[in-house]
Amino acid sequence: QVQLQESGPGLVKPSQTLSLTCTVSGGSISSGVYYWSWIRQHPGKGLEWIGYIYYSGSTYYNPSLKSRVTISVDTSKNQFSLNLSSVTAADTAVYYCASYGDSTLDYWGQGTLVTVSS
Amino acid sequence: EIVLTQSPGTLSLSPGERATLSCRASQSVSSNYLGWYQQKPGQAPRLLIYGASSRATGIPDRFSGSGSGTDFTLTISRLEPEDFAVYYCQQYGSSPITFGQGTRLEIK
Numbered sequence: 001q002v003q004l005q006e007s008g009p010g011l012v013k014p015s016q017t018l019s020l021t022c023t024v025s026g027g028s029i030s031s032g033v034y035y036w037s038w039i040r041q042h043p044g045k046g047l048e049w050i051g052y053i054y055y056s057g058s059t060y061y062n063p064s065l066k067s068r069v070t071i072s073v074d075t076s077k078n079q080f081s082l083n084l085s086s087v088t089a090a091d092t093a094v095y096y097c098a099s100y101g102d103s104t105l106d107y108w109g110q111g112t113l114v115t116v117s118s
Numbered sequence: 119e120i121v122l123t124q125s126p127g128t129l130s131l132s133p134g135e136r137a138t139l140s141c142r143a144s145q146s147v148s149s150n151y152l153g154w155y156q157q158k159p160g161q162a163p164r165l166l167i168y169g170a171s172s173r174a175t176g177i178p179d180r181f182s183g184s185g186s187g188t189d190f191t192l193t194i195s196r197l198e199p200e201d202f203a204v205y206y207c208q209q210y211g212s213s214p215i216t217f218g219q220g221t222r223l224e225i226k
Contacts, residue, residue: 046206046217046219047155047208047217049215049216062214062215063119064214096162096163098162100215103153103172104153104165104168104210105155106168106174108162110161110162
C-alpha cells in the first residue's frame with residue numbers, strides 16, 4: 001500500500017516561497033500508475049486542488065494558482081515537491097500530498113500546516 | 119470549472135438511522151467521475167466512493183454512492199458512531215479537479 005509523508009517548514013514569511021516535499025513509500029513514483037498531487041485546506045474550510053505531476057515530469061496546475069505554483073519530481077528519491085511563490089496570509093493552510101489514479105485521490109499524506117506570517 | 123454544491127450543510131441524525139447526502143454539479147460530470155470523501159478532525163480525507171458508485175478498498179458496504187450527470191448521492195444505510203464526520207464530493211472528470219463545500223454529519 002502506498003504511503004505518503006509531507007515535510008517542510010511550518011512557517012513562511014509573506015512574499016517568500018513555500019516549499020514542501022512529499023516522500024512516497026510502498027511503491028515506486030515511477031510506476032506510471034499515479035499522478036502525484038497536492039491539495040490544500042484552509043483552516044476550517046474545504047479542499048482546494050493545487051495540481052499534479054506525472055513521473056515523466058508533465059504537470060497540470062489549478063488555473064487559480066498556476067502563476068505561482070511549480071511541482072517537480074525526483075524519481076531517484078521517490079519524492080515530489082511543491083513550490084508556491086509570493087505567499088500571503090491567504091496561503092495559510094494544511095497542505096496534503098496524495099496519489100491520483102483511476103480511483104481518484106486514493107492515498108493521502110497526513111497533511112502539514114503551513115502558516116504564512118512575519 | 120465545475121462547481122459542486124452539497125446539501126444539506128449540516129445533517130443531524132442518530133446512530134442506526136439512514137443518511138442521504140447530496141452533491142449537485144454546475145454541469146455534467148464527465149464519465150461520472152465523482153468521488154466521495156470522509157474527513158474527521160485532524161485527519162486527512164479518506165476516499166469512500168469513486169466513479170460515483172464504486173466503493174474504495176476497505177470501505178464498509180453501508181456506504182453507497184449513486185447518481186449520474188449533475189446529481190449524485192452518498193447514502194449511509196445505518197449510521198455507526200464512527201460515521202459522524204464531514205463528507206466532501208469531488209469531480210475529476212474535468213480540469214481543474216474541484217470539491218464541494220462539505221456536509222457535516224453530526225450526532226442528534
